[in-house]
Amino acid sequence: MRYIPNSPDERAEMLRQIGVDSIENLFDSIPEGLRLRGPLAVPAALSELELLKKFDAMAVHNEAARRISFLGGGAYSHYSPTIVDHLISRSEFFTAYTPYQPEISQGTLQAIFEFQTLVCQLTGMDIANASMYDGSTAMAEAVLMAERVTRRSKVIASSAIHPEYLQVAHTYVQHAGIELQHSAYSTETGATPADSFTGLDDKTAAVVVQSPNFLGCVEDVQALADKAHAVGALLIVVVTEAISFGLLKPPGACGADIVVAEGQSFGVPLSFGGPYVGLFATREKYARQIPGRLVGEAFDAKGRRGYVLTLATREQHIRREKATSNICTNEGLIALAATIYLETMGPRGIEEVAKQCAQKAHYAARRISEVEGFSLPFSAPFFNEFVVSGPGEAASVLARLASERGIDGGIALSRYDPRRPNDFLVCVTETNTREQIDQLVEGLNALTR
Amino acid sequence: MRYIPNSPDERAEMLRQIGVDSIENLFDSIPEGLRLRGPLAVPAALSELELLKKFDAMAVHNEAARRISFLGGGAYSHYSPTIVDHLISRSEFFTAYTPYQPEISQGTLQAIFEFQTLVCQLTGMDIANASMYDGSTAMAEAVLMAERVTRRSKVIASSAIHPEYLQVAHTYVQHAGIELQHSAYSTETGATPADSFTGLDDKTAAVVVQSPNFLGCVEDVQALADKAHAVGALLIVVVTEAISFGLLKPPGACGADIVVAEGQSFGVPLSFGGPYVGLFATREKYARQIPGRLVGEAFDAKGRRGYVLTLATREQHIRREKATSNICTNEGLIALAATIYLETMGPRGIEEVAKQCAQKAHYAARRISEVEGFSLPFSAPFFNEFVVSGPGEAASVLARLASERGIDGGIALSRYDPRRPNDFLVCVTETNTREQIDQLVEGLNALTR
């Protein structure tokens, strides 16, 4: 096996040196009866050439990867500068472990410190951790943290949050003694009105809202913050399209107490849903309640600056069952990719991407709404995603659009909400050309004539 | 421009500091009249996204890159392990200059020293240089070196050498007072008989032969060496398919005095003809006559081993017009790729690739010769390339094979020799599956029914 340095002869010699008769004897501590008799029912080894052919052949069956796409809903196709993948492919980064030994891990540690800073700058918060698994688990951890901070057990989440995020939150809190309630979004505006949080009271640990929400609508975060704070609850803001930070007022400037986001938009490939990276930011005073790893500045005896994992007393390897979370391995390399992306784009680049997404999305919305039978059901402002109501079953129109025109036109909301059979969610990014948008419009027009 | 660190403002500040009024003034030493008035007639800048789209679009028009291919003739599609490209993509290698400062260039220097050693091992020679541009220029340099070594001016080259190599040799020697003669290969065997070197005499500097030759045939190198040495001439052996070293007796063991080869077969992409790498090896006694760079072992004051560029007195930067060659920049990174390839494959791997090439080629030859109207005109043993005589114009059969069956079946010899209209050169490597070979056979059969 070409990945194993020691040859069979060398291994035999090593056995001799340690006085073990045979390879089989290495496993003497495993009771005979528990050992496998035959080989595993796994195929025989493939050479590089064969393996690549096999995967290439499977990849061909992913037609969607080659389509013109307007799919969003928590995963976005943005352009990633070439240097991002090149730099994370340096083996000093991708073959390193969690930086437990700072003297020989400063590369990773400094990068994480920069990541934490960038997340703070984008969200407008004081501190951020070294990453969570993804946006959905970050939101669930935020809910758990709110309970720790407030010692209250009710949490009210907007029903306009990404349905899969809500499902994950439900799984996480089901045994934590937390009651997760939902507040309905307005079917006129598509946003979540502050007064929809009935049940908000002094037992409420947190109000959770996504902005832009799953329907693409921008929420009035400040109003929701005021509402939550009025009863001493925290406001948790979730963002799935992190590029929106380039254009929208940062939650931190609107009273949010915890901001979580999916960082995939920052140069991370779609890769069928993962690995992505969860951003988690909050206020300074909650530093000791934050889940996950934190990197902090430190100095050696000679006064040289460096970085270390810090506030470890919050974590599972020390606090065990009393830890702020069970998370250990997080999304280091993806956080690095996001860091490189953000530093390459810079403030002007992020603003420009955000601007182009918004402009192109509004162009598309305008054009689509001009097509007979199609309309935009919601009135609230949106960033780069919007819901379209069609003349017939959205799922079937989209299927024909894909097969007949090679366009993935959006996500049928019926996937998550049977009460909206004719609606679909369209996402436009800087990678969609005007020509593609026009093709989409023409396709919708033609297929519903 | 994103590749230029200093911003316009920083540049303005620098100008101020050095007391120059404007950017334009930096060019005051260029007479007004010689400066461009307007901008160049070159397109405006493209973003990454646009640039990649443009090149992808052009790449689509290279249908041949997607075909089942049996093309050889000096460029071969062999499998290159993934780690080869990954390792040469380490910027410590590909963004470094020629190792003029050994204290901070040992990575490149040690790699070249290993390359030189591997070339010696493969060719069976004593010493090898750090690389030439490619096989064709290496052969031309070998001819020039033979003249320097023997002080004789006639060189006789087999007509079964790659035609383009012969053309390059002609260009190189035309002003060097060297008379380049050709000796005819046998139309029965396809090899170059020793007695075809009429004109071989004591004015002959060298006999040049390729093995396996352009027609795929293996030459009797030992016999040719004896013949050349009998009159005090050198034998220069050229190899275009370097994988053959894995199976054929090394020229150094057959009396060759200079061995040159194209190293592309060692994990280097076809890339429409370049960059490739020329291997150049010879006998110890000619060390001071060899062209190009040489790396040698050296020690520092503390006795630590290192490597340096050595015997520089042969080279242009010191000897100027008296240098052994004008070569300066060579093919460093490609030599590195070949080194990584050879070290990854190892002796057993190189043998196995050579064996598979030979076996598959002979299977193909057998199958093709069974097709009515097709035959193998030459009787000499071959490695992985062979000439096929077809029933009609090879060029048109091959063209139809490509357009109708998506198979590049070989190289029509008419491209180089109008006297062989029906012949084509077929190359088979380890990357050609039996299925592909059978498709080729079936195609030839069907298209000539």
Place this chain on the structure above:
Amino acid sequence: MITKVTTHISPNEQLIFERSQPGRAGFSLPPLDVDETPLEEIIPREFQRDDALAGMPEVSEVDVIRHFTRISTWNYSIDLGMYPLGSCTMKYNSRLNEKVARIAGFANLHPLAAEAEAQGALEVIYELQQHLAEITGLPGISLQPAAGAHGEMTGIMIIRAFIDARDGKEKSAQRRTMLIPDSAHGTNPASAHLSGFTVKTIKSTAEGLTDLDHLRELCAHGNVAGLMLTNPNTLGLFERNIREICDIVHDAGGLVYMDGANMNALVGVARPGDMGVDVIHLNLHKTFSTPHGGGGPGSGPCCCTKELEPFLPVPRVVTTGTYPIFKLDFNYPQSIGRVKAFYGNYGMMLRALAYILTHGRDGLREATEAAVLNARYIAHGLVSDYEKPFAGAPMHEVVFTDKRQARKGVHTLDIAKRLIDYGFHPMTIYFPLIVSGAMLIEPTESVGHQELDQFIEAMRAIAQEALEDPELVLNAPHSTRIGRLDEAAAARKPVLRWKPAPAESHATATQS
């Protein structure tokens, strides 16, 4: 004598924020190709950002390249040599697998694409599920968990859901105890807690194995929902009584969860499913070589018995006899629900499948054999100089302690730091917690005997130094660009982000 490294110049580099210069830019985008709408008409001014992202770095592409290339050289990595972190299984990360994960047909695939247009991606998941089920001997499987701890949470929640269904809510409410050995990894109790269990700790025997009597005693209380066991355990010892352990727990009405982080000792040799284990998580980023990436991403598939299968997270990837062959199945009413958006860390699944197919059935076992042999070779090489707290023959990793060196005031941390001067990444230290001054060494199969010998020599040399020149070890490392950092001070007044010097602080007004 230090043979593996020497010292050489190493580039300095500031924080990117300190490199930033107003007006520098590293991005390029196509011009906007649609007619522009006034921004106010799109987003009301009060919803718009007004801080111009102040404080974010402005640098050129060249700055970014040099910044990250320089800081990368400060890291140790697998590609530079052996990385003997016990319990972490730092094995070679194949370049081939990296290439596979970047094939456009997978990398550009949206998770919400129509199933019929993502059959290749679903096939990869399905095939990997099959192989992992075979390797563990546990047929039910979900690849949704994003890391080991996530897989633990998933598995424990499955146990809870199963018991709820089996016993009914009230009765099962009595079963809220999760038994965990004192040698377990911290994520185990944390995950149990997250699933609403109270943790009871099982003692280990002097041999370093689970104390059966104590287990029986705890099970006797009747409120035991299950046991979380790592096998081989974190001392590198195989729990030879595993069958009996499982029987005891099962007889008490509990289920057995196995932490599969140490599967590199078992793949192809023995299967948890055959031992009586009910549910397990695997760390694809350990046993199956997906890169650790300086702290993730990971992937923590959860495998279980047929009995527990109905409780796995949704959606699950299944085959339908008909076209499209593979589909997402949401219809598992007893499922614990979703643990992550979409389907898990898909890119890691591609790599793990490539790992399995590249090894093949024989290669998988060969890797296990080589890994265990390497660990035994180290155990044999160090036993003369270091205290080996447990007599048993270790599997893929071995634990030593600083007991002998401590007499001279030299402790595990010092030995670890001194190893850095010898060119090695230290082993896992102070884990497991039950062994004072623990040094847990796991070489994996990815290292040849020459480097193993270098490691053994280095450890022995340090043992010598501890005797003859303790100061040398206590002040280590001596050859790195920075020395030991004052972590206590760092935790006392944590500085968790860069902030501009007060001068420019107006620029970041909105930030703090």
Place this chain on the structure above:
Amino acid sequence: MITKVTTHISPNEQLIFERSQPGRAGFSLPPLDVDETPLEEIIPREFQRDDALAGMPEVSEVDVIRHFTRISTWNYSIDLGMYPLGSCTMKYNSRLNEKVARIAGFANLHPLAAEAEAQGALEVIYELQQHLAEITGLPGISLQPAAGAHGEMTGIMIIRAFIDARDGKEKSAQRRTMLIPDSAHGTNPASAHLSGFTVKTIKSTAEGLTDLDHLRELCAHGNVAGLMLTNPNTLGLFERNIREICDIVHDAGGLVYMDGANMNALVGVARPGDMGVDVIHLNLHKTFSTPHGGGGPGSGPCCCTKELEPFLPVPRVVTTGTYPIFKLDFNYPQSIGRVKAFYGNYGMMLRALAYILTHGRDGLREATEAAVLNARYIAHGLVSDYEKPFAGAPMHEVVFTDKRQARKGVHTLDIAKRLIDYGFHPMTIYFPLIVSGAMLIEPTESVGHQELDQFIEAMRAIAQEALEDPELVLNAPHSTRIGRLDEAAAARKPVLRWKPAPAESHATATQS
């Protein structure tokens, strides 16, 4: 004070041959899928290799990865910082260009594929030709030469062929003198010699420019075929009399060849074709940023006037009005012939075209401006501490000497080695030859002012050290893994390859 670097551990690594262990293997191939023929029937025994490739290394994939990763860390590189080698134009090598060169449609394309099936590849060549012709102002072009020196040979042979055609063989036989300034790069005379010319050297003036009187004098002899001029010359000075120089040579019946290695000072600002130059070579691996790769590959396109076009190498890439649009044209009876198999270093052409299109017309000029500004900034910063032999304002590079430091016995080599301790790759030293103790500094546009300031400070600090503590400089470098190597000894008894220790020498019997 040294600010750019410190020291850190650096991995040691033997030669791969010393790492080799019998039985290790790093390759994998599919099984042979055709029925096997006995080897003897394929290749007669006497033609078969019989040494089993003895001596070649046997290592695993992991060994190869660690071997090359380790030794790579011993290199300085552009990505680590400024690389001020004068005349070498070490600018940023864009990752985007690397990606373009690896697009399968180009990387997997065979050079002998049918033209109709390689239109994309031919289009790239054609478009690059157009842009380079525009940039140089010389319409005739061939991309076949593999490097600068190769382009020189090509260009000089074109001049010779032109004169042969113009004057007829006998008359032209009288024109065998090529004039070359004493400041020229060594490849110039070597290339002239290769083309059968005898070289006459032109003096430079005290100003560092071509001596017109001497030029006239040499031209007077009437046997001048041409002049090879570098402009800006290797002193970084623009030959302001270039027009007059060309007139003198032309009037004498000769042609003017320009060495385009220094085009980074001119792109977008001035064009050789407008100056009277007849033929030029470009270094795509300098001006157009294709990576140097530790010594190549390069690419040395040759551009010339309409008059000289018929003599360019074949084949040439041309457009046909009809489909297929691009074709290889071999029909140039006056061509000097082929200088390389196939069409040149194609991969470099892809990168150079990507460079040009990424910069665009404005970016190309901006790069030139930034490169010249950086050089002037350095010139301004060092003039107080180092001897600047020529008063003229330098263009993209500037030459200083060790004159002042030499008084203390500190020479250019010592200054260069000391720079290494300061974290910089030294400048080009002892070139051009006419300047004793020359230090030729070319920062390029790819470095920001902070690092320029660091460089200037380092150079000044070294000047101080030369005065106060010469020994420190004479013994530099002090911080690298090896010190200065004994190159004289290495050249006296050259060891140019590894050989097995006598013990195993039987293994390599056939090799020496």
